[in-house]
Amino acid sequence: MQCLRSRKRGHPIITDFLNQPTPDDLNPTTMSIDIRDLKVSIDGQEIIKGLNLTLPKGEVHAIMGPNGSGKSTLAKVLAGHEDYEVTGGSITMDGEDLLEKEADERSRDGLFLAFQYPHEIPGVTNANFIRAALQARLPKGEELDAVAFYKEMYAQMDALEMDRKFTGRSVNEGFSGGEKKRNEILQMAMLKPTYAVLDETDSGLDIDALKIVSKGVNAMRSPERGFLVITHYQRLLDYIVPDHVHVMKDGKIIRSGDKTLALELEERGYDWLNDAA
Amino acid sequence: MSAEANSALEIDRSVGDFSYPEKHTYDAGVGLTEDTIDYISNVKDEAEWIREFRHRALKVFREKPMPTHWATKDLNNIDFDKIRYYLSQGQRPTRSWDEVPDEVKETFERLGIPEQERKFLAGVEAQFDSEAAYSNVKEALEKQGVIFVNSTEGLREHPELFRKWFGKVIPTGDNKFSALNSAVFSGGSFIYVPPGVKVTHPLQAYFRINAENFGQFERTLIIADEGSEVMYMEGCTAPKFETSTLHSAVVELVAMPNAKIQYVTVQNWSSNVFNLVTKRGMAHENAEIRWIDCNIGSRLTMKYPGVIMKGRKARGEVISIALANDGQHQDTGAKMIHAADETTSNIVSKSISVGQGRSTYRGQVHIPKHLKGCKNNTECDALLINAHSKTDTYPAITVRGNQHATQHEASVSQVSEDQIFYMKQRGLSEAEAMSLSVNGFVNDLVREFPMEYSVELKRLIDLEMEGSVG
Numbered sequence: 001m002q003c004l005r006s007r008k009r010g011h012p013i014i015t016d017f018l019n020q021p022t023p024d025d026l027n028p029t030t031m032s033i034d035i036r037d038l039k040v041s042i043d044g045q046e047i048i049k050g051l052n053l054t055l056p057k058g059e060v061h062a063i064m065g066p067n068g069s070g071k072s073t074l075a076k077v078l079a080g081h082e083d084y085e086v087t088g089g090s091i092t093m094d095g096e097d098l099l100e101k102e103a104d105e106r107s108r109d110g111l112f113l114a115f116q117y118p119h120e121i122p123g124v125t126n127a128n129f130i131r132a133a134l135q136a137r138l139p140k141g142e143e144l145d146a147v148a149f150y151k152e153m154y155a156q157m158d159a160l161e162m163d164r165k166f167t168g169r170s171v172n173e174g175f176s177g178g179e180k181k182r183n184e185i186l187q188m189a190m191l192k193p194t195y196a197v198l199d200e201t202d203s204g205l206d207i208d209a210l211k212i213v214s215k216g217v218n219a220m221r222s223p224e225r226g227f228l229v230i231t232h233y234q235r236l237l238d239y240i241v242p243d244h245v246h247v248m249k250d251g252k253i254i255r256s257g258d259k260t261l262a263l264e265l266e267e268r269g270y271d272w273l274n275d276a277a
Numbered sequence: 278m279s280a281e282a283n284s285a286l287e288i289d290r291s292v293g294d295f296s297y298p299e300k301h302t303y304d305a306g307v308g309l310t311e312d313t314i315d316y317i318s319n320v321k322d323e324a325e326w327i328r329e330f331r332h333r334a335l336k337v338f339r340e341k342p343m344p345t346h347w348a349t350k351d352l353n354n355i356d357f358d359k360i361r362y363y364l365s366q367g368q369r370p371t372r373s374w375d376e377v378p379d380e381v382k383e384t385f386e387r388l389g390i391p392e393q394e395r396k397f398l399a400g401v402e403a404q405f406d407s408e409a410a411y412s413n414v415k416e417a418l419e420k421q422g423v424i425f426v427n428s429t430e431g432l433r434e435h436p437e438l439f440r441k442w443f444g445k446v447i448p449t450g451d452n453k454f455s456a457l458n459s460a461v462f463s464g465g466s467f468i469y470v471p472p473g474v475k476v477t478h479p480l481q482a483y484f485r486i487n488a489e490n491f492g493q494f495e496r497t498l499i500i501a502d503e504g505s506e507v508m509y510m511e512g513c514t515a516p517k518f519e520t521s522t523l524h525s526a527v528v529e530l531v532a533m534p535n536a537k538i539q540y541v542t543v544q545n546w547s548s549n550v551f552n553l554v555t556k557r558g559m560a561h562e563n564a565e566i567r568w569i570d571c572n573i574g575s576r577l578t579m580k581y582p583g584v585i586m587k588g589r590k591a592r593g594e595v596i597s598i599a600l601a602n603d604g605q606h607q608d609t610g611a612k613m614i615h616a617a618d619e620t621t622s623n624i625v626s627k628s629i630s631v632g633q634g635r636s637t638y639r640g641q642v643h644i645p646k647h648l649k650g651c652k653n654n655t656e657c658d659a660l661l662i663n664a665h666s667k668t669d670t671y672p673a674i675t676v677r678g679n680q681h682a683t684q685h686e687a688s689v690s691q692v693s694e695d696q697i698f699y700m701k702q703r704g705l706s707e708a709e710a711m712s713l714s715v716n717g718f719v720n721d722l723v724r725e726f727p728m729e730y731s732v733e734l735k736r737l738i739d740l741e742m743e744g745s746v747g
C-alpha cells in the first residue's frame with residue numbers, strides 16, 4: 001500500500017544516517033546514559049526506589065534480579081512509557097535530559113528497547129513498519145530509498161537466520177515467542193541505536209536461536225554503542241559477555257560487579273545479597 | 278503539527294469560511310413545492326412521463342415519515358424549506374483561487390490532488406475541464422457501443438432504455454429520501470454496456486465532473502447487458518467544497534445474466550453534510566454486483582448498498598470502510614436479498630470511530646424458505662480509537678429453511694496504548710502510529726480499491742489521524 005517511489009534515487013539514506021558522526025568534541029564523560037537516584041511509581045505505588053546506574057557507550061551492562069524487582073519498569077521508564085510516574089531523580093542520555101522527551105523522540109535520538117513482551121500490530125507488515133520507523137528518522141521531504149532498504153533488511157534477516165516471509169507478515173502477529181524476540185533484534189539491527197535495552201530477549205529462545213541472536217547483538221557491539229541486557233540466566237552472558245553485572249532488588253541496584261557476579265548468582269541465587277550491600 | 282492539520286481540516290469544512298454572494302441563472306429557489314418540480318422539468322425540457330414521475334414522487338416524499346423510529350433523531354434537524362433543490366449546470370458562482378484559504382490549499386497539496394481538480398473542488402471553477410482526458414476514453418467507448426452520459430442526456434437521448442429500468446431497482450417509495458431524489462434529481466450518470474462488452478478502463482464520474490454532477494440529488498443508472506463487464510468509480514478523497522447540507526443520491530444497477538458490475542465510491546464529506554444515499558443493484562442469473570465503498574466525514578451518512586440476487590447463481594458483495602471522526606455518525610451497512618437458488622452474498626464492513634465519532638453497522642440478509650443452496654458471509658469489524666468512540670452493530674440475518682450456509686463474524690477492537698507505545702518506541706509519532714494502526718486495520722479492504730484510490734485513501738487516513746491526536 002505504501003508507494004515505493006523514492007525522490008532521491010541512489011542516495012543510500014539508510015547507511016547514511018546510521019553512521020552519523022558523533023560529537024567527539026563533547027565531554028567524553030557525558031557519552032552515556034546516567035540514571036541518578038531514580039524513583040518511579042505506578043498508581044501511587046513506588047516500584048523504583050532510588051536507582052543509580054551509568055551506562056557508557058561501548059559497554060555492555062547486565063541487570064539481573066528476582067521477578068518483580070522492577071527491571072522491566074526501568075526499561076519502560078527509559079523508553080518513555082507514560083503510565084509510570086517519575087517521582088524523583090534524573091536520567092540523561094549523552095548529557096541531555098531524557099525525561100522531558102516523548103518516547104518517539106527518545107527513539108529517534110538513538111534509544112532502543114527490545115520488549116520483554118513485544119506487541120502485535122495487525123495488518124501492518126514487518127517491512128512497512130520498519131520502513132516507517134526509518135522514514136521517521138529522515139528530514140521532512142526526504143524519502144527512504146526502497147531498494148537500499150530491502151537490501152539491508154534482507155542482509156540482516158539472513159544474519160539472524162529469519163525467513164524472508166517475515167517481511168510480509170503483520171508485525172508479531174501469530175509469531176511464536178522466539179520469533180517475536182528475534183524480530184526485536186531485527187528491528188534493532190535496522191534502526192542501529194546508540195543505546196539498546198534488551199529486556200529478557202533470551203527468554204523463549206531455543207538454544208540455536210540464542211546463539212544466533214547473541215551473534216547478532218555481538219556484531220553490533222562497538223565503541224559507539226551501549227547495551228543494557230536484562231536477563232535471568234547466566235547462559236546468555238556466556239554469549240554476550242558483559243563488562244558489568246548489576247543486581248536489582250526491590251527497585252534498587254544492590255550489588256554491582258564484573259561478569260563473575262553472574263556466575264555467583266547462578267550458583268547461590270539472590271538471598272545471600274542483602275539490601276545493605 | 279497536529280493542531281495545524283486539525284485546523285486545516287476544520288476550516289476546510291466549515292461552510293462559513295466559504296461564503297460568497299450567490300447568483301444563478303437557473304435557480305429553483307429555496308423550499309420544495311409543485312412549482313419547484315415544474316421548474317426543474319421545464320429547465321430540463323423533460324418528457325411528460327418524467328414530469329409526472331417527479332410529481333408522484335413529491336407526494337410520496339411528503340407522505341413518508343422520517344425513519345426516526347429506527348434511525349437517528351438527528352434527521353429531524355434537516356430543514357427542507359431552507360434547501361435549494363436546483364441550480365443549473367455551469368451557473369455556480371466562482372471565486373478566485375487567492376480567496377481559497379491556505380489551509381485548504383495545503384490539504385489539497387498533501388492529498389496530491391491534481392491542479393485542475395483543485396480549482397473545481399475549491400469552488401473556483403464551476404466546471405472541471407477534463408475533455409482532453411475524456412475524449413480518448415469517449416472514443417474507445419463509442420466504438421464498443423457503450424453509452425456513458427449524464428442522466429439528463431440519458432433521458433433525452435435514450436428514453437426507451439432509460440425508462441425500462443429507471444426506478445425499477447429502487448422504487449420511488451423505497452424510503453423517504455429515495456422519494457425526495459425521485460422528485461428533484463439532476464445530474465448523475467447513465468451507462469449502458471452492450472452484451473459481451475468488457476469495458477477495460479474504469480469509468481469515472483470524474484470525467485464528467487461539473488457542478489450539476491457533483492450535485493446533491495444525483496441519479497445514476499447503470500445497465501450491464503448480458504455477459505458484459507464494467508467498473509464505475511465515483512467521488513474523490515479531497516474534502517469537497519460544500520454549499521449544501523443535504524446530499525441524497527439514488528444509484529440503480531442492473532446486471533443482466535453473466536454480467537459483472539463493480540461500483541467504487543470514495544467520499545469525504547464536510548462535517549455539516551447529511552449524506553443519505555440509496556444504492557441497490559439487481560443481479561440476474563450468474564451475474565455479479567460488487568459495491569466497494571468508503572465513507573469518510575459528513576455529519577450523518579446513512580447508506581446500505583444492496584444487491585437483489587434475482588437469478589440463479591447470482592452473486593452480491595459489499596465491501597465498506599467507514600471512518601467517523603469527532604461529531605460524525607457513519608450509519609452504514611448492506612442489504613442482501615436472495616431471491617433465487619444458489620445465490621451467494623458477501624459483506625465485509627470495517628468501521629473506525631475516532632474521538633466522539635460514532636459508527637453503526639446495519640445489515641440485512643434475507644434468504645427465504647423456498648430457496649436452496651444460498652450462502653452468505655458477513656464480517657463486521659469495528660476499531661475504536663479512544664474511549665469516547667461509539668460503535669453499534671445491528672446485523673439482521675433472516676434465513677429460513679435449512680439448505681443454506683451462513684456465517685457471521687463481528688469484532689470490536691481498540692488501538693491499545695501499549696501498541697501505540699511500541700510504535701513510538703520505534704520512532705513513530707503518535708499520529709503516525711495511529712494512522713499505521715488504522716491503515717493496518719483496513720489494509721485488506723483497501724486492496725480492493727483501484728490503485729490511485731488506495732494511495733489517496735492512505736494519505737487521507739494519515740490526515741484524519743493527525744487531526745485527531747492531541
Ligand SMILES: Nc1ncnc2c1ncn2[C@@H]1O[C@H](COP(=O)(O)OP(=O)(O)OP(=O)(O)O)[C@@H](O)[C@H]1O
Nearest residue numbers: 042043047065066067068069070071072073074083
Ligand atoms: N502497570 C502496572 N500496574 C501495576 N503494577 C505494576 C505495573 N507495572 C509493573 N508493576 C509492578 O511493579 C513491579 C515490578 O514489575 P516489573 O515488570 O518491572 O518487574 P521485573 O523485574 O521486570 O520482573 P520479571 O523478572 O518478572 O520480568 C511488579 O510488582 C509489578 O507487579
Ligand SMILES: [Mg+2]
Nearest residue numbers: 071072073116
Ligand atoms: Mg520484566
